[in-house]
Amino acid sequence: MNTARSNPINAIAMHGALILYTLIALFPVFVILINSFKTRKKIFREPLALPDAESFSLVGYQTVLKQGDFFLYFQNSFIVTVGSLTLILLFGAMAAFALSEYRFRGNMIMGLYLALGIMIPIRIGTVAILEMMVSTGLVNTLWALILVYTAQGLPLAVFILSEFMRQVSDDLKNAGRIDGLSEYTIFFKLVLPLVRPAMATVAVFNMIPIWNDLWFPLILAPAEETKTLTLGSQVFIGQFVTDWNAVLSALSMAILPVLVLYVIFSRQLIRGITSGAVK
Amino acid sequence: MTALTLTNVNKSFGTVHVLKDINIEVNEGEFVVFVGPSGCGKSTLLRTIAGLEDVTSGEVRIAGEVVNQTPPSKRGIAMVFQSYALYPHLNVRGNMSLALKQAKESKATIEARVAEASRMLSLGDYLDRFPSELSGGQRQRVAIGRAIVRHPKLFLFDEPLSNLDAALRMNTRLEIANLHEQLGATMVYVTHDQTEAMTLADKIVVLRDGCVEQIGSPMELYNNPANQFVAGFLGSPAMNFLPANLLEDGSPNTLGVRPEDLMLDPAGPLEITTKHVEHLGGDTNVIADCHGHQITLRLFGQHAIHSGAALRLGVAEGKSFFFDAKGNRLR
Numbered sequence: 001m002n003t004a005r006s007n008p009i010n011a012i013a014m015h016g017a018l019i020l021y022t023l024i025a026l027f028p029v030f031v032i033l034i035n036s037f038k039t040r041k042k043i044f045r046e047p048l049a050l051p052d053a054e055s056f057s058l059v060g061y062q063t064v065l066k067q068g069d070f071f072l073y074f075q076n077s078f079i080v081t082v083g084s085l086t087l088i089l090l091f092g093a094m095a096a097f098a099l100s101e102y103r104f105r106g107n108m109i110m111g112l113y114l115a116l117g118i119m120i121p122i123r124i125g126t127v128a129i130l131e132m133m134v135s136t137g138l139v140n141t142l143w144a145l146i147l148v149y150t151a152q153g154l155p156l157a158v159f160i161l162s163e164f165m166r167q168v169s170d171d172l173k174n175a176g177r178i179d180g181l182s183e184y185t186i187f188f189k190l191v192l193p194l195v196r197p198a199m200a201t202v203a204v205f206n207m208i209p210i211w212n213d214l215w216f217p218l219i220l221a222p223a224e225e226t227k228t229l230t231l232g233s234q235v236f237i238g239q240f241v242t243d244w245n246a247v248l249s250a251l252s253m254a255i256l257p258v259l260v261l262y263v264i265f266s267r268q269l270i271r272g273i274t275s276g277a278v279k
Numbered sequence: 280m281t282a283l284t285l286t287n288v289n290k291s292f293g294t295v296h297v298l299k300d301i302n303i304e305v306n307e308g309e310f311v312v313f314v315g316p317s318g319c320g321k322s323t324l325l326r327t328i329a330g331l332e333d334v335t336s337g338e339v340r341i342a343g344e345v346v347n348q349t350p351p352s353k354r355g356i357a358m359v360f361q362s363y364a365l366y367p368h369l370n371v372r373g374n375m376s377l378a379l380k381q382a383k384e385s386k387a388t389i390e391a392r393v394a395e396a397s398r399m400l401s402l403g404d405y406l407d408r409f410p411s412e413l414s415g416g417q418r419q420r421v422a423i424g425r426a427i428v429r430h431p432k433l434f435l436f437d438e439p440l441s442n443l444d445a446a447l448r449m450n451t452r453l454e455i456a457n458l459h460e461q462l463g464a465t466m467v468y469v470t471h472d473q474t475e476a477m478t479l480a481d482k483i484v485v486l487r488d489g490c491v492e493q494i495g496s497p498m499e500l501y502n503n504p505a506n507q508f509v510a511g512f513l514g515s516p517a518m519n520f521l522p523a524n525l526l527e528d529g530s531p532n533t534l535g536v537r538p539e540d541l542m543l544d545p546a547g548p549l550e551i552t553t554k555h556v557e558h559l560g561g562d563t564n565v566i567a568d569c570h571g572h573q574i575t576l577r578l579f580g581q582h583a584i585h586s587g588a589a590l591r592l593g594v595a596e597g598k599s600f601f602f603d604a605k606g607n608r609l610r
Contacts, residue, residue: 169362169364171360171361171362171363171364171437172362172364172365172366174326174329174331174351174358174360174364175358175360175364175365175366175425176366177331177350177351177352178329178331178351178352178356178357178358178378179352179377179378179381179425180352180353180378180381180382181352181377181381189366189368190366190368193367193368194367
């Protein structure tokens with residue numbers, strides 16, 4: 001590691017590769033952002049040009065804020081994402097703890113069963129889910145989305161977290177038991193803080209697909225009052241006419257909250273990804 | 280009075296039979312060491328005493344009471360772990376007082392007990408530090424302090440010195456011995472290190488493959504081992520084992536001699552070729568070849584022996600042990 005650091009050619013190559021990747025990754029975001037501030041004509045004529053005095057226009061943002069209840073969509077997305085993440089982390093961690101900590105009949109089978117969801121996409125079951133939601137009366141409620149996303153996120157969460165929880169020292173948990181802590185206290189006070197980096201990893205991996213999802217909001221909660229941001233933005237995309245200003249503005253605004261959540265989790269995330277390698 | 284009684288304790292994990300009919304009695308105030316090679320079940324045995332594992336069959340009594348169904352926190356025990364197992368989110372004071380808080384002791388009691396323990400272990404300056412800010416030795420002292428404050432009927436130590444470096448290990452060993460003297464408490468200590476066992480124990484329990492091989496005081500086991508395993512396990516350098524027919528013609532048995540019971544004797548019965556000589560100053564260890572068998576000889580003082588030298592050895596009178604083909608001692 002030290003030799004790689006001190007060798008200037010290696011350092012340049014490394015940074016060059018990383019900078020290149022960053023540029024490629026950020027380019028679409030950049031294009032969306034600059035075009036959201038341009039007039040419709042300029043978007044098509046010079047899609048890569050920066051907005052200048054002549055082409056600058058906030059018409060997209062104005063449309064977005066006028067048409068539809070953008071803040072409600074925003075709030076819906078936020079409730080669904082945070083709600084699902086909370087449930088995924090809570091139940092995922094609990095299941096992972098049970099699987100990694102307790103010896104019981106069928107432990108292994110249960111682990112496999114829970115991991116099965118990683119391999120089978122939940123969208124295959126869309127029709128059944130829809131029928132279920134209709135019969136329980138949950139269609140067009142945010143609960144429908146939260147429940148589906150929780151189910152979608154749990155397998156990976158259990159898989160990752162149980163792996164991390166196996167690494168938490170048995171001695172520590174046993175020390176807690178000898179000192180008279182309950183299993184819940186051991187879980188919440190001793191184990192969870194130690195797997196926090198893994199929890200952040202799970203949170204980020206789940207957060208972005210949930211925030212961006214169009215499929216389930218479209219099918220399970222398309223009503224005006226339960227529309228999510230992604231679904232709300234779709235009103236600007238028509239079969240024949242698409243209001244690109246509005247779409248780009250809506251997308252620009254949709255990036256922000258994810259960015260904020262990501263910044264919150266990212267310190268933990270980096271530790272989570274590298275913790276095995278560094279320690 | 281007996282502090283701990285194990286009666287026919289068995290433990291299986293699935294089809295693996297880990298502890299086989301263990302019977303041990305520990306008297307009040309005794310320091311008992313479970314020793315054995317890794318995988319012999321000594322840690323599992325300690326964990327069944329602590330209540331962290333259930334016994335499959337048999338009975339565990341602590342201070343006369345059957346505790347098979349009692350959870351660890353109600354057994355009146357305290358345990359010190361190899362990896363210290365300090366609570367990372369609590370400072371030293373918090374670590375030591377948690378168990379008492381859980382047991383709903385009064386604030387004054389908690390404070391007095393923490394003060395007492397930190398004085399005994401000279402932890403006074405560190406009470407407000409977090410485990411991550413302490414060195415290995417300090418962490419182990421906190422772990423011991425956490426055990427002391429509970430005033431347990433039984434202290435359990437699970438290889439507490441394995442993570443410390445050699446010098447610190449020696450100091451902490453002395454500290455534990457002192458602690459035992461000061462507290463007069465019953466202690467059960469698990470280790471794979473026979474030196475720790477010999478130096479600390481009032482009573483050693485030698486375990487192998489989940490069975491008790493022998494129980495006795497360190498010198499009893501050293502001078503009078505029940506079988507070849509115990510003879511070979513205790514003592515450093517380890518006992519030499521040679522075919523007995525080197526001494527008596529035609530004997531199918533094994534001869535065991537401790538390295539210090541061999542002596543240079545020009546008329547001795549054993550013929551050796553020196554392979555390697557370790558000059559330790561106080562002792563000289565000679566590793567030699569005796570008719571294809573490796574043999575270690577420990578001489579007191581300094582001797583000018585060169586590797587490759589051919590020597591003859593004699594065995595001190597009454598110091599040879601004989602074992603049959605199954606390793607049982609022949610008397």
